[in-house]
Amino acid sequence: MTEIEAIIALVTKAGGRKSLYHFTRAGNLPAISQFDALWSSSRIMQDSTGERRLAAAEVHVDGYSLTVNSHLRIPESMMDAGVTLEQFRACLDQHVFLWPTIRDCRKMLDTYTRREPDAAFAVLEFDAKALLTSCSEAVKLSKYDSGSSPRFPNNCGYRKSPAMFLPLAEFGRVGSSTVPAKAAEIKEVLVEDQLRHMSRFLRAVYAANASDVPAAWQGIVKSLAAFGES
Template sequence: MIPLTTIDSNIALITKSAGRKLAFHFTRASNLQAIAHFDSLWSSQHLLPDSMGERRTSAEEVRHEGASITVNSHLRIPASMMEANCTVEEFRAFIDRHVFFWPTRRECLKMLTTYMKREPSERFAVLELDASELLRVHEKAVRFSKYDSGSSPRFPKNCTYKKSPSMFVSLAEFGRRTDHAVPVKPSEIKEILIEEQARSITRLLKSVYVKNSDDVPSEWLKHYKPLDNLLED
C-alpha cells in the first residue's frame, strides 16, 4: 500500500465533513462564457497587471485574449487592520494574486447576498466544484484563511487579528502551523485561495447556479441549476 503524503492526508481531513466536500466560487453571470472558454479562473492581478495594490472602487470590465471579463471592486480595509510590517497596498497586491473559493455554501451565500443587495440589477452566478479534486489539482498553489481577508470587520478597533500575508497557510503546512492567525482545523477554514489561476474548471464542476439558463455555456448546461435553489436550500 502506498503511504499517504501530508498533502493527501490534509485533503482527506479538510473534505471529510459532508458540508465541506464542495467548494464554491462566486462570479458574475456575464463571466461564465469566458471561464468556460479558458477552462480557468484568473486572479485579478493577472487580468489587471498594471493596478498593483491600487483599490478598485467599482467593478471593471477588461479584455483578456479577446474575451470580456468583469473584475469586482475592492472593499475598503482601514490601515488600522494591518500588521505593522504590511501596508494596505501590499496586502491588496498579495490577495489580488489569488482566485477565491468558499469551502461551505453558507460562506458563499454571505458573499452572494451582499453583492445582490449592493447591485440589485446585476446577474450573478455560483460555481460548485469538487473540493477534494480542486485542492489536489492546485496543491502547491493553495492557501487557507481563517478570516474574510478582503474585507474589514464592522468594528475593526475591537478585532483580535491583523491582516498580512502571514494570515494564510499552505495546504502542506495546514495543521503544522498553529499560531492564532491561521486555521488549524477544517472548521476554521473560511476561504480557499489559489494563486494566479484555477484550472480544469469544467472537469471539477458539479453545478452552476444562475437565474437564467441562457447565461450558461453550452458545455455546462447539464450542470445548470436555478440560483433560487442555492438561496432557498
C-alpha cells in the first residue's frame, strides 16, 4: 500500500465516511451528466474575480444551463491577517465542494430548502475511496465549513484563509489546529478546478422528482425526501 493509499484508507475507514456527497440544483443535472464532470465556479464563470455574488447566477455552456450559487456573507472579522474577503472567495470559487457525511450534506440541503422553498435541489453520492484515488493530487481537506460564517464569529477560535485547506497527501503531518488531524475532523472535501469522469464513482442521485434526473442515471435515482433517513 502506498502512502496516499494509506491516507485514503484512513479517511474512509469509518462506516459513515464511505461516500462523498455533492449538493446541487436539479436544473444542473443535465449539464453535469452531459459533461460527466463537476466544475468549480471559476471554471464555469471564468471572469470571476472574488467579488461577492449576491444572488445565484445562471450560465449557459454549449447549450446547457448551470446555476452557480451566491456567496454567503462572511464578516471581515473572520479573515486571517493578510487575506481579503475577495481573495478568499476567489479561492473558494476554484474548488468543487463535497461533504464527507450525510449529516453535513443534509444540513446544507435543509438550509437551502428553507431559503428557497420553491427551488429543486439534488444530491449526488459518490464512492469516497474511488473518487479520492482518482484525483488525490487535487484533493484538499477542511476542518470547517469554509463558505459560511459561524453563528458567533467574534468568539470563533480560527480565521479563514487558503491555509485552512489541507492537501490530502499532508493529512496527519501538519501540526496546526486550523486543519483536520483525524478523519472525524474533516468537514469538507474539496477538489481543485473540476472532478472529471465523475460517473465512474457515482452511486446514487437523490432528487425530489425522478423526471429531473437524466436518462443515464435513472437506474440509481433515490428520493431526496429520504436522504439521510435510516
